[in-house]
Amino acid sequence: MTSRSAAARIDELRRLIDDANHRYYVLDEPQLPDAEYDRLLRELESLEQANPALRDSNSPTARVGSAPSGRFAPVQHATPMLSLANAFSESEVRDFVGRIERETGDASPAFSVEPKLDGLAISLRYEAGAFVQGATRGDGATGEDVSANLRTIRTLPLRLRGQAPEVLEVRGEVYMPKAAFERYNAWARDNGQRTLANPRNGAAGSLRQLDARITAQRPLAVYVYALGEVRFAKAAGPLPPTHSQTLAWLRELGFPVSPEVDVARGVDGLLAYFARIGAVRNALPYDIDGVVYKLDRYDQQRAMGFVSRAPRWALAHKYPAQEEMTTVESIEVNVGRTGAVTPWVRMTPVQVGGVVVSRATLHNADQVARLDVRVGDSIIVRRAGDVIPEVVRVIEERRPVDKRGRPLHAAYQLPGICPDCGSAIEREDGEVVARCTGGLVCPAQRKQALFHFASRRAMDIDGLGERFIDALVELGYVRSVADLYRLTVDDFVAMKRRADELSDSVPQTVKGGKVATRWAENLVGAIDRSRKTTLERLLFALGIRDVGESTAKALARHFGSLAPIMAADEDILTSVPDIGPIVAAHIAHFFAEPHNLVAIGELVDAGVHWPEGAPQRASDGPLAGQTVVLTGGLESMSREAASARLEALGAKVSGSVSKKTSFVVAGEAAGTKLAKAQELGVEVWDEARLLAFLAGHAH
Numbered sequence: 001m002t003s004r005s006a007a008a009r010i011d012e013l014r015r016l017i018d019d020a021n022h023r024y025y026v027l028d029e030p031q032l033p034d035a036e037y038d039r040l041l042r043e044l045e046s047l048e049q050a051n052p053a054l055r056d057s058n059s060p061t062a063r064v065g066s067a068p069s070g071r072f073a074p075v076q077h078a079t080p081m082l083s084l085a086n087a088f089s090e091s092e093v094r095d096f097v098g099r100i101e102r103e104t105g106d107a108s109p110a111f112s113v114e115p116k117l118d119g120l121a122i123s124l125r126y127e128a129g130a131f132v133q134g135a136t137r138g139d140g141a142t143g144e145d146v147s148a149n150l151r152t153i154r155t156l157p158l159r160l161r162g163q164a165p166e167v168l169e170v171r172g173e174v175y176m177p178k179a180a181f182e183r184y185n186a187w188a189r190d191n192g193q194r195t196l197a198n199p200r201n202g203a204a205g206s207l208r209q210l211d212a213r214i215t216a217q218r219p220l221a222v223y224v225y226a227l228g229e230v231r232f233a234k235a236a237g238p239l240p241p242t243h244s245q246t247l248a249w250l251r252e253l254g255f256p257v258s259p260e261v262d263v264a265r266g267v268d269g270l271l272a273y274f275a276r277i278g279a280v281r282n283a284l285p286y287d288i289d290g291v292v293y294k295l296d297r298y299d300q301q302r303a304m305g306f307v308s309r310a311p312r313w314a315l316a317h318k319y320p321a322q323e324e325m326t327t328v329e330s331i332e333v334n335v336g337r338t339g340a341v342t343p344w345v346r347m348t349p350v351q352v353g354g355v356v357v358s359r360a361t362l363h364n365a366d367q368v369a370r371l372d373v374r375v376g377d378s379i380i381v382r383r384a385g386d387v388i389p390e391v392v393r394v395i396e397e398r399r400p401v402d403k404r405g406r407p408l409h410a411a412y413q414l415p416g417i418c419p420d421c422g423s424a425i426e427r428e429d430g431e432v433v434a435r436c437t438g439g440l441v442c443p444a445q446r447k448q449a450l451f452h453f454a455s456r457r458a459m460d461i462d463g464l465g466e467r468f469i470d471a472l473v474e475l476g477y478v479r480s481v482a483d484l485y486r487l488t489v490d491d492f493v494a495m496k497r498r499a500d501e502l503s504d505s506v507p508q509t510v511k512g513g514k515v516a517t518r519w520a521e522n523l524v525g526a527i528d529r530s531r532k533t534t535l536e537r538l539l540f541a542l543g544i545r546d547v548g549e550s551t552a553k554a555l556a557r558h559f560g561s562l563a564p565i566m567a568a569d570e571d572i573l574t575s576v577p578d579i580g581p582i583v584a585a586h587i588a589h590f591f592a593e594p595h596n597l598v599a600i601g602e603l604v605d606a607g608v609h610w611p612e613g614a615p616q617r618a619s620d621g622p623l624a625g626q627t628v629v630l631t632g633g634l635e636s637m638s639r640e641a642a643s644a645r646l647e648a649l650g651a652k653v654s655g656s657v658s659k660k661t662s663f664v665v666a667g668e669a670a671g672t673k674l675a676k677a678q679e680l681g682v683e684v685w686d687e688a689r690l691l692a693f694l695a696g697h698a699h
């Protein structure tokens with residue numbers, strides 16, 4: 001490359017990387033896949049190395065991260081927060097170890113080996129054993145004060161145990177455990193809140209909340225892995241001589257340190273660790289993107305020193321990217337149980353994080369519009385854990401164009417009619433999701449509804465898998481869930497015979513004759529067993545929009561039986577712990593639909609039954625142990641709704657006033673009960689006082 005074109009390329013790379021840094025660190029909106037970012041940075045590093053005249057102290061290779069966004073107070077790090085050099089191949093690991101062996105003269109140096117957590121780097125400062133300040137990395141020299149948010153993290157020690165140094169700065173990673181991420185998203189979906197894109201974004205977004213109370217509701221955790229400034233009081237100290245001993249010491253002081261940290265020697269030892277962690281990577285409770293090797297002895301670390309970006313005694317060995325590039329072959333839609341229309345792309349199969357994928361979700365029409373994905377586009381796809389792969393972005397520069405330079409394909413539009421039933425697809429104002437309006441007329445929705453109904457955590461009909469349900473619906477044996485309970489052994493055998501004639505939608509393993517009969521008998525038996533169920537399972541099985549298992553359970557506990565749930569209005573439903581107004585509206589809407597009432601009636605007629613019990617309401621709460629009587633009419637809500645709200649706060653609502661009554665709520669035209677309360681000297685609340693109390697204890 002001529003020095004002229006090298007200069008141009010260096011300039012271009014610096015701009016690309018600066019931009020990527022800004023998006024990643026300041027805006028928390030990463031755009032470039034990590035693998036691509038690493039490639040650019042390495043290209044820039046090698047170009048700068050080959051052209052020393054073009055080096056610049058303002059190059060992205062000369063600093064770590066980017067400036068803080070200025071929303072939090074700046075914090076000057078006592079010692080800079082460094083970055084790590086990356087390796088993607090065994091030979092780079094070999095070079096790293098070789099360099100260290102040569103320069104230290106140690107033929108078999110020890111390394112501390114650790115998982116490379118994929119979260120957010122933080123620095124924690126303790127003085128005289130007390131947590132005084134916590135900061136993000138920022139540009140490495142100056143970060144942002146997020147102390148209030150960090151304090152909300154349960155695993156972060158606020159006071160150290162034992163003999164703590166006068167000043168101790170510890171570096172670590174804030175992350176969101178995968179299970180906590182899934183739980184949070186399930187809750188968010190149930191309550192109409194925005195879901196988090198992935199655990200790393202979840203951790204970053206949560207930590208940078210200006211309101212620490214929001215952070216406190218996010219399930220974050222922290223692991224520490226390095227030291228910043230350390231100052232001992234006269235007698236105490238000094239530091240242990242190795243990094244691994246320091247980690248053990250930090251554990252004793254009360255810091256969480258990953259249980260996967262270990263000590264290894266030689267290239268083989270490091271690679272064995274890389275393989276061992278790689279094998280359990282998906283099963284680890286947190287996301288990692290590699291492992292880190294750190295020369296263990298501090299004297300050897302000092303001998304190796306630093307280059308601009310990173311210590312020469314440490315190396316991050318990365319696993320294959322969870323993001324890759326491929327091409328869109330077609331864009332299609334899927335109709336779900338609630339009619340939700342989900343667009344997805346069929347793409348040229350590609351390996352992502354070790355798995356071949358050929359479909360990726362586009363989530364919804366907004367996402368399609370935002371990404372502007374078109375047929376033929378080059379796209380970045382991402383897989384995170386077991387989550388369905390998703391399209392991250394389009395590489396617009398690679399969009400296929402015609403001779404005049406215009407895009408070959410127009411922007412994609414969601415179809416206006418359902419591909420499964422021909423009903424209109426509509427999107428309500430303010431809704432993200434477009435839906436097929438066909439309801440149970442739509443075979444796609446009917447199949448999904450049946451599949452959900454039969455699933456293990458719902459009615460648990462063993463053996464009634466997706467393919468049989470498809471055949472049952474397509475051949476017209478089943479229209480509603482109750483139809484399942486009318487199916488006989490003969491029906492299944494006949495269905496199987498017809499299905500065999502028409503297609504191969506029934507598994508070939510199910511042969512004709514006796515075997516078919518036994519198979520049908522088993523299925524009918526499984527369906528029969530599912531008649532005996534629980535209220536919680538039934539509520540979940542009905543497939544009410546946004547009613548997952550946890551909401552079904554909350555409903556079942558709160559009401560004890562089905563009838564009051566069916567009768568409850570939105571006000572009453574919102575008084576159930578963890579049910580917000582959106583979910584309450586969906587539940588009320590479901591039970592207001594005549595065809596749903598018919599379906600429930602049919603299920604009961606078909607012998608579906610469950611034990612009904614007494615409501616189990618909060619035995620704690622601000623009104624625990626208090627007995628309340630409501631009398632007269634309330635203006636702002638029904639008496640039932642008021643009772644439910646009071647009960648949700650722990651009160652027992654009673655029909656008659658006695659000396660034991662804690663207080664009486666008297667509405668419009670209250671009569672004898674109010675008089676009785678006054679006679680007994682029982683406290684009386686008016687509606688305004690009740691409303692103020694409820695508002696003060698809203699969940």
Ligand code: IVH
Nearest residue numbers: 082083084114115116117121173225226292
């Ligand atoms: S040590 C002097 N150890 O990776 C070295 N970093 O690419 C300072 N990271 O900013 C970092 N796990 O956010 C270290 N076990 C680990 C790590 C780790 C994750 C992150 C950290 C750092 C980045 C560097």
